[in-house]
Amino acid sequence: MSVTDAPFSVDKPRSPQRPAARRSNFELYSWLFMRLSGLLLVFLVLGHLLIMLFLDDGVQRINFAFVAGRWASPFWQFWDLTMLWLAGLHGGNGLRTVINDYARKDQTRFWLKMLLYVSMIVTIAVGTFVLFTFDPNIGN
Amino acid sequence: MASTTAHSAGAADRAGNARLGGTLYRGDPGMWSWVAHRITGVLVFFFLFVHVLDTALVRVSPNAYDVVIETYKHPVMVLFELGLVGAVLYHALNGIRVMLVDFWSKGTKYQKPMLWTILAIWLVVMIPGSYYLLVKGFADLFGGS
Ligand code: HEM
Secondary structure, X not given: OOHHHOOOOOOXXXXXXXXXXXOOOHHHHHHHHHHHHHHHHHHHHHHHHHHHHHOOOHHXXXXXXXXXXXXXXXXXXXXXXXXXXXXXXXXXXXXXXXXXXXXXXXXXXXXXXXXXXXXXXXXXXXXXXXXXXXXXXXXX | OOOOOOOHXXXXXXXXXXXXXXXXXXXXXXXXHHHHHHHHHHHHHHHHHHHHHHHHHHHOOHHHHHHHHHHHHOOOHHHHHHHHHXXXXXXXXXXXXXXXXXXXXXXOOOHHHHHHHHXXXXXXXXXXXXXXXXXXXXXXXXXXX
16 A cells, blocks of 8 residues: 555444454354363363272283273273363363463464474374274284 | 552552452462463373373383383372372362353352362362372382382
8 A cells, every 4th residue: 555545544443344254263262162171171081090090009000901901992992082182172272372371472472382283283193093003912 | 568659559469469359360369270270281281292102102012111101100100190180180170160150150259269169179189189199109119019
């Protein structure tokens, strides 16, 4: 826009001529997701901790055979897969908020978020891959 | 802090106490409940990262997995387990409180009693939980096995 085209006044921010399509509801859905996933994680994560750390002999009984025994059941496979995805997305989205709050320079914010997104993709992808391709006879 | 100059409101703010009839958020237990929620959330996320990678070793070999999981079995690690359980439990309970504040019509009115309630629940779970894990840790450390 050349200088001579400049309007005499700037539109009011909420004036109807402003294109509404530029607004996105992403943050609303992210807010809602934190609450819905949190509700499910209460059962998934606290149940997981109770089983793994307190029942029977806690961590002392965990080894390859124990994992093989659990993942023989579709129920625990599904439990672990859901927990992996929800915790990864919930925790990652939460960390995105934290980075947005504290990073002072746009560059720092950008790179911290890239680091976060890469680590989220790695965790969720590796975890999902392991769950779907687990082989109880890998040692033989 | 008893100054009556124009700066006194700012000073009370920085001193961190809920003056002005409890309308100041800064320094209020409500602020600390949020700080703790944030810290526990971030710490648990970091552990999730490590934990997915250590579990992924089941895809490498039974031996690789067993060797690494052995580190979690050292008796001193019960302290780490306690820290993890304490952090997750606080974050979960406070998360439920946050949801009640957001969605329940009386949530904001009862946010403070709800904070004391979740802290009480946290203690009621953590005291026997710590006792159980610490006794087990000591038995493993000195009982020899
Ligand atoms: C156990 C059940 C859980 C519940 C009920 C829960 C609940 C919540 C809620 C409601 C929020 C949003 C707070 C807000 O918008 O002010 C939140 C934030 C967060 N959660 Fe969770 N969560 C749970 C598990 C987890 C887990 C397993 C992780 C880590 C992997 C995690 C990491 C985070 C992080 C990093 C934040 C952002 C904190 C902030 O913005 O201050 N949460 N959680």
